[in-house]
Amino acid sequence: MCFTIRKGNVSVAVENQRISALAELAVPAIPAVPGRGIVLWQRHPLAMLNLRGPGDRAFRDGVRQVCGCELPSSPNSSNVCEEGEILTLGPNEWLLVADPDTRWSENMKIACATLTDVSHARVVVHVEGEKAREMLAKGCPVDLHAQRFPGGTCIQTSIAKIGVIIHKLHNENDIAIYAARSYAGSLWHWLTASAAEYGYHVVAR
Amino acid sequence: MMLIKCPHCGARAVTEFTYGGAAEIARPADPVGVSDAQWTDYVYMRDNPRGVHDEVWQHSAGCRRWIAVRRNTLTHDVIATADPGKLPHR
């Protein structure tokens, strides 16, 4: 057993031993015509923190100073900065998402804030490609049209009875799907079954 | 299929919400001080109107917030939504 420098709660060596819920599932299936079809990839490991706070000026300043990232100011929106991303989950609730080696941790002190570590609570799969939106429409009841759902938007809804966060990155055809960890297998089944029509690749990023 | 405007997430299909019953049926402030009949009125009795009804729903597949919804139980028109306790007076 090796113990190394601590960052937040967790040692880096330990961080490397994280096993994703999708570890055994993420294998390529139906190859698409090169350059077309859907590309699926998993983003893992991640640090994720649930952030609660009043959302007022002082709190926003606090977040900016401590996290180095601006709190998104409107519903269904996100902000991306060097340190990571902040997704809006609801009034006075956000999800901080970062690579595990950022300095973000549950122990950060932001006035009036409550932080809860949920790094392991979700799997995140990216769906890329021209047909990504069409494919997601097989399960997602919310309008994903580029005008209604521009880059940076993040919403919560459910797909095939699985609760998800859908985060559209600023790259038009790249959409991240967050789902609770225990549903990983079913989510994966849904993703691959829905992508089959277009063909898909699974890649490591 | 109804569309309910979550004050936080925007208009969403009813399937994203969980019904919570009549809005804010006042819970007796001093349960011990009220009669059995008054207490069980609160627990069991409902106006159940055919028409405008104030009720609560949770946006369970979305932001998880409980919201107040003013809705017509006959036509299913959603008249207003707000945070609990914030519906305009009728």
Add this chain to the structure above:
Amino acid sequence: MKYSIFSLVRNALSHHERWPLAWRSPDPKREYDAVIIGGGGHGLATAYYLAREHGIGNVAVLEKGYLGGGNTGRNTTIVRSNYYLNANAHFYEFSLKLWERLSVDLNFNVMFSQRGVLNLAHSYADLESYSRRGNAMRLNGIDAELLDRDEVERMVPLLDCSAEARYPIMGGLLQPRGGTARHDAVAWGYARGADARGVDIIQQCEVTGLRRNGNRIVGVETSRGYIGAKKVGLAVAGHSGQVAAMAGLRLPIETHVLQALVSEPVKPVLDTVVTSGAVHFYVSQSDKGELVLGGDLDMYNSYGQRSNLPPVEHAVQSLVALFPSFGRLRMLRTWGGVMDMSMDGSPIIGKTPIDNLYINCGWCYGGFKATPAAGWCFAHTIAQDRPHALNEAFTLDRYAQGHTLDERGAGPFAWMH
């Protein structure tokens, strides 16, 4: 004219031109000994038994639309008495016994078909609770059988009994005497029987108010004028809250829509009524050949009687998950009914705080099978001004006492029952 094969032959000879009215459509009289509000199965059965069992024939049944057009005309027709709690078990078993001779009693074929009602068990917990229920039924003198997986498969060969099913079938609880009946025939049969005993059935007559004198009701305001009444019985199912409010009463009832649907008719493929608690779903095949299926409530208060996709989709998903070969059949029609969901899931038949006002409501999904017994007991309660032994537990004031009858243990949430 008595209905029989002989009268059918006789009338065939006269080209069916001599059949009499099944019931009259009289204008309302000024006053009645009893007015029953609601021309569904319950209201009509109540009038029928008032006349037949209690000799009170000066009765009117007031129906705002056409008789049998409420839930009586839109239910999935399952009749059973497989209840757990004693009060329910005894009541529904009495009802089942009335069903067994109802066609002959009414001289109207209600097509009561005792083809068995099978509850599928999908887990050990289901098996355990079904055993508990079945054992209680048997001790209460009601038929019940516990089937294992193979027996279920033999009985309903098209069921997916494989281990790959999301909710594999592990057995089931069968009530062989349960089954289905023709919904419309029940309303019409009772209407004809009541009419023959002097009851006035008045359709297109909506009750809009209850006239009071002190703590007594003296009559009802209707869309066809005022009608005096010595006693008034409410049997308006989903509209109970609305009509009770006319007397200033609040009820432990919420009105919710329940939907049902039928497939196109096909030759017999399903000989039993199959239900599944795990997925909240039930199906049977009617004598005409359609699969008749129902599912869950819409889950919000509604008087809309509108069609709504999600519960229909769920019911169909359940059907196809359980019967994969039905995937190529087609849905023909969906509809909904407005249900009187009570706060403990059990019915209310009894007196109200108002002297001569009686109430029959809270039937949730289950009031069709209750029709004969509900009519019987409600008639008794109205005629005698006290409940029959079978509906003693179904009082309105049981909630204030804590004597709820929560068959499902779901608590004071109407839509959870």
Add this chain to the structure above:
Amino acid sequence: MILQAYRLPQGGFIDRNKPLRFRFNGRDLQGYAGDSLASALIANGVHLVGRSFKYHRPRGIFSAGSEEPNALVQLEADARTEPNMRATQIELYEGLSATSQNCWPAVGMDIGAVNNTLSRLLPAGFYYKTFMWPPSWWMKYEHYIRKASGLGVSAHDPDPDFYEHRHAHCDVLVAGGGPAGLGAALAAARAGARVILADEGFQPGGSLLHETTAIDGMPATAWTRHILAELASLPEVSVLTRSTVFGYFDHNFLTIAETVSPHAPRAPRQRIWKVRAQRVVLATGATERPLVFADNDRPGIMLASAARTYVNRYGVRPGNRAVVFTNNDSAYLAALDLHRSGVSIAATVDPRPQANGEIATQVRAAGIRMLSGQVVVRARGTRHVNAAEIMRYENGRTAGAVERVDCDLLCISGGWSPAVHLFSQSKGRLRYDETLTSFVPAASAQAEQSAGAARGVYALADCISDGYAAGSQAATACGLSPAPPLAEPVVDRPSPGTILPLWRVDTDHTRRAKSFVDLQNDVTTADLALAAREGYVSVEHLKRYTTLGMGTDQGKTSNINGLAILAEINAAQIPAVGTTTFRPPYTPVTLGALAGAEVGPHFDPVRASAMHGWHQQAGARFINAGLWKRPQFYPHPGESLQQTINREVLAVRRRAGLVDVSTLGKIDIKGRDACVFLERVYTNRWRNLAVGKARYGLMLREDGMVFDDGTTTRIAEEHFLMTTTTANAVRVMSTLEYWLQVHWRDLDVRLTSVTEQWAAMALAGPASRKVLARVASADVGDDALPYLGYREMDVAGFPARVFRISFSGELAYEINVPADYGLAVWEALLEAGQSSGITPYGTEAMAVLRIEKGHIAGMELDGRTTPADLGLEKMIAADKDCIGKRSLALPALAAADRKQFVGLVTTDGRSAIPRGAQLVADSGHPLPNPILGHVTSTCHSPTLERPIALALLSRGRERYGEKLYAMSPLTGANMQVEVAHHVFYDPEGKRLRGC
């Protein structure tokens, strides 16, 4: 065999270069790409297609669209078979195979036709009047009734195809792709709207596909292609064919059933579109009504517009010699087109004294014999019409002599009914239009408008402009600027004359023949009269008593005639009679498509813990717990089930066991008022819980019944971690949020579900401390981590939360680690425990352990038990309120005779206490036998080496030592049992304290 003898030499929207072979009733036939099965059958001279529902009368092809009541076939065989398919809507494909339905042994020679002979005994509702004697025989009668009814047959093998759903959003949804629909889509699209146009046909165009006139100087078909090309060029427009808009639900939510093109690879067979539209344009056209006369159901009798469709669109001749019977001008177009195609027109028959519209004039000019002021009173021929009997029609009556005109095709038109189905589903209100003799949309209930024939606009040019205007308006209602104006379409089509209402033809000499109103359900005018005579006078009673309009066509061609005839019989006005309710679906939709992809193993998603893969490899058997799959036990080869459970239980009692408890709900509670909050939701005290300590809590519903239980730990002053049962995890979370957000908005509390964040395992057994110590970074001794203590430490090098709590009754630890480490920690604990004989155990052993220990679980928490019932009255803090507490004071909840929680042992010490047994005092008591209580949980206790059970028993605690019977009549088991205290094992709790 002559190939396609009835195919016209040219014309039609078919591809004559693509012949397709198909089979009907065993005969090999040929058609062309672009044919429907119906047109291909007609091309081959096949007119007898099926037998009717009740009387088994021969039936042919009646229409050319979705209103078809007659030509229903069984398509394909075996697993892919489909009953009741309308031949008129089946797109012909190579190798298609279909058979007639509801006939035996063959459609030409059908035994069931005896019903027609017996029909006098089978009037509407005959079954209500007979089969009652003897009462016990109903099941016998029913057996044959069931066999006789139904139409086609269901497959018996699982459907091999798959289906899916698709959500869509648009500004304007246009239902129907005829001239009005195309116009609407075009306008909306030109205004920049997101448009979906759906048409049920396998080619878009609607009536334009059989239109012979020119539009703006182009043939109608070319005009259609031109519009479609413009629509295709716009990125925000989708044109869906083979796509029926079948439901119009609340808030402009519509559903479309699409049959996916057979050419799309890896695509589903059918797809349901779930569309939320800002605006809807209903351009669903109108349905032609038949005329009702004697024997009007014979093969060869066809709607006039259908005959037009067959000649113009499909290039087939539905007959050689036609009579056209109509009360309006539209059918004269059929006469002209048939005439032009070489079908001789024996006569046109029209009840109007003078058909003087422009179209009629053209007919006259073509030299066709026109009989005005006359009606067809009866069709002749059985398997195929061979003549029409015609009489004079004066003042609403027939008169004079009967003229017989030979024909093999009888085209009929009783006027048109706008297809208001979707409009009515949307809850729009109808109005009866006397001039059009039909119901038309009057007032919308949703953001919708009808256009074209769907609202009674019948002239072709008007349909196009009406649609265009509707599309433009819809776009502006979405906030877009209007479409550029459309030049008035130039259409060379004379306007039609007026219609004469004529619902049925009745003459004395045909009195006893059958005049069909509903062809599919064999409902005749005599049935309607009988229903009225018996008092079934409401249109809804009429429908249910006669089954009018209840067939697979839902009365598309019969409902209006039926209610109009009812009005005539009752001398009532048509609007007062009203229509029956239009309900989804517009046309029947495949159940497989409605179910979509979420069927079979994917009916519901599966939840799996971080250690799931390990459990699988270890050979665990899984059990469903809500959506979770949990290991039930880990059988070893050769073990019986009981042996497995005994082994797992004894390992925990004697050494150490490890169980995956990740499924328990975990709620992180933070905030200044966290403690106040817990005081309100739990029955017991929380103020005095020290940081680093856990406590068992009990939660009630407001009706006083126990809702949930679990341990909650104070992690910091203002930070708690609550655990819930697996079953209630979601509901507890939602309920807590309810109280906080709806009622207690002033409390400063934040809830976060962390169920998914933590993998959880319970390490239990006397050796558990030793095992844990080997991998823990901190002291886990009794002083450092006493019973109900809590510490954070590293376990196997991973950060962990360790709770000293016990469900099994042994010294035990619950270890929570971030889920991605779950597997590693699980494996590390098993490795560390190897020398101590550690054993993984499943839910079954867990249940035995808790029964031995007398803990409550799901079976006791049945929603009807109070804390006192469960012996937990001490958990109710006296000096505070909490949810549900007040209800406990209600008389019934405080009654002495309630069922109380007890233990049971068998008096013989050997026999198992049956599952779900009921407790009675006297097993021989006659039925009903009074029930005193019931067994909630039962098992063989390997620890005590005898069967034990838990029960709820009336006045149970007064009955310790009393002997009762546990009866299971279902299995025949009947066991004498003795009432005992519910804690069988270590009642003092020494072992869990580890002393």
